[in-house]
Amino acid sequence: MSDNIKVVVKVRPLITREIEEKLPYQWRIKNNSLYQLDQNGKEFGSSFTFDKVYDESTKTSEVYNDIAKPIVEAAVAGFNGTIFAYGQTSSGKTYTMAGTESSPGIITLAVLNLFEIIKNIPDRDFLVRVSYIEIYNETVKDLLNIEKDNIKIHDTLQGIKVDATEKVTSSPEEVLEIIKQGEANRQTGSTNMNEKSSRSHSIFQITIESKEHVEGKEEVGSVNVSQLNLVDLAGSERAGQTGAKGLRFKEGTHINKSLSALALVIKKLAENPWQFNNYRDSKLTRILQNSLGGNAKTSIICAVTPAALEETISTLQFGNRAKFIKNEPILNEVQSNATMIQQLTKKLGALQTELECKKHLEQGNYNLQKQIAGLQRLILSGVTRHSTEDIISTRRKHPQRRITISALHSVEESTTSIPRFCTPVLKYNPMTLGGCSSDLAPLQRPGTLSTVPEETSRMVTPPPGDKRVNFEDEIIELGMYY
Numbered sequence: 001m002s003d004n005i006k007v008v009v010k011v012r013p014l015i016t017r018e019i020e021e022k023l024p025y026q027w028r029i030k031n032n033s034l035y036q037l038d039q040n041g042k043e044f045g046s047s048f049t050f051d052k053v054y055d056e057s058t059k060t061s062e063v064y065n066d067i068a069k070p071i072v073e074a075a076v077a078g079f080n081g082t083i084f085a086y087g088q089t090s091s092g093k094t095y096t097m098a099g100t101e102s103s104p105g106i107i108t109l110a111v112l113n114l115f116e117i118i119k120n121i122p123d124r125d126f127l128v129r130v131s132y133i134e135i136y137n138e139t140v141k142d143l144l145n146i147e148k149d150n151i152k153i154h155d156t157l158q159g160i161k162v163d164a165t166e167k168v169t170s171s172p173e174e175v176l177e178i179i180k181q182g183e184a185n186r187q188t189g190s191t192n193m194n195e196k197s198s199r200s201h202s203i204f205q206i207t208i209e210s211k212e213h214v215e216g217k218e219e220v221g222s223v224n225v226s227q228l229n230l231v232d233l234a235g236s237e238r239a240g241q242t243g244a245k246g247l248r249f250k251e252g253t254h255i256n257k258s259l260s261a262l263a264l265v266i267k268k269l270a271e272n273p274w275q276f277n278n279y280r281d282s283k284l285t286r287i288l289q290n291s292l293g294g295n296a297k298t299s300i301i302c303a304v305t306p307a308a309l310e311e312t313i314s315t316l317q318f319g320n321r322a323k324f325i326k327n328e329p330i331l332n333e334v335q336s337n338a339t340m341i342q343q344l345t346k347k348l349g350a351l352q353t354e355l356e357c358k359k360h361l362e363q364g365n366y367n368l369q370k371q372i373a374g375l376q377r378l379i380l381s382g383v384t385r386h387s388t389e390d391i392i393s394t395r396r397k398h399p400q401r402r403i404t405i406s407a408l409h410s411v412e413e414s415t416t417s418i419p420r421f422c423t424p425v426l427k428y429n430p431m432t433l434g435g436c437s438s439d440l441a442p443l444q445r446p447g448t449l450s451t452v453p454e455e456t457s458r459m460v461t462p463p464p465g466d467k468r469v470n471f472e473d474e475i476i477e478l479g480m481y482y
């Protein structure tokens, strides 16, 4: 197994449909190999060997620990990572990646683990932001903003980027809530093979920026920037089996076409990594370009049912070829002011200076303090958080409970949005901020929040043309200090 590409097989248990149809077991698992069985249950034909083959009883958490956790750890350290599940329709990809309430999937486990890892690195500040997209009928859609239904893909110095909504987050609970919102927008549909079949490829992206934590220091050195892709592919399917007609048929055609493009890229990479490979053949290969023969650590989970023969052979052949891909992950260190953590750190310093300036107005600094608290919470460094078990058990106890995030705004062009972390019931103490800065302009706040007398409030108004960070009820401008 290559250090950079790991390929494993996950065999799921028979499902009700297969049991009702009395489908026989076509495969036996022994010592990380899969052996084809004949009608009498005897091994015959070729076998397939992988570094790991997980049988029907394996829990997703075990798969996570073996092949996903090292990638999440590497991502925190500044290496790009990708984990994706591949296989025919109804083979267990979504069960493995997204999971259920009782069996959290790789994505949930990665999110919980990510924040645990960050908590244990107090000497670095982290900024985590997420986006969630799907490729449906060869169109890239934003699952966090359904109005963005045909988003563009860009080549950047940091790799392939999509123009999707990015949400800055500071806790696993927030991220899980965002995922839930995104999943509700995902294209699924019923087929003969799967009651809830994914009709799109989904990619949950986590961007992690980190820098050395130096108390009270605005200027930072290099920043590590990495991207983690957690991918749940739609499954290859035959119209004859799925009974797909009309829209379902069209979806199936697009799914098969993009999976063929993926298989071709992998085949060529395995044969000769230096030959030309057209990643632009499909949106899927374009977005995963870095993860296939590029700057990333990648794990592939081949999901199979023990009751299928040809489709399982096809998936195993795909996995066999993928084992030969060579990636070249490097530590992504940048010195750029363009990193969001640099911008927020500088903004934090500037606000703190401004606060000092206004110290004589004892109550007037309340607004600034709120902004500072918001920024400090965005920049995570070893903050105590709930344990993974707490979060999972809370989710189980209250499956319907929605965690309220008071403001998560989309990132518009030149506008970055971040959640507000103060509780929504905070009393607002409207005071006039005046004094040392001529940048201050009056702004009427919505009333009703206050238990103190109504007065005109003010907030920082920046020079024009700078980036804006929207809190629920505040706007902070970025970029004017450098």
Ligand SMILES: Nc1ncnc2c1ncn2[C@@H]1O[C@H](COP(=O)(O)OP(=O)(O)OP(=O)(O)O)[C@@H](O)[C@H]1O
Binding pocket: 011, 012, 013, 015, 056, 087, 088, 089, 090, 091, 092, 093, 094, 095, 096, 194, 196, 197, 198, 199, 233, 234, 235, 236, 303
């Ligand atoms: N390890 C497992 N244990 C129990 N049930 C499973 C397991 N894996 C999958 N299943 C069940 O198998 C069915 C199909 O799984 P899933 O929807 O994850 O397949 P899929 O590969 O994502 O399919 P598609 O490509 O059509 O979206 C579901 O009912 C799911 O609950």
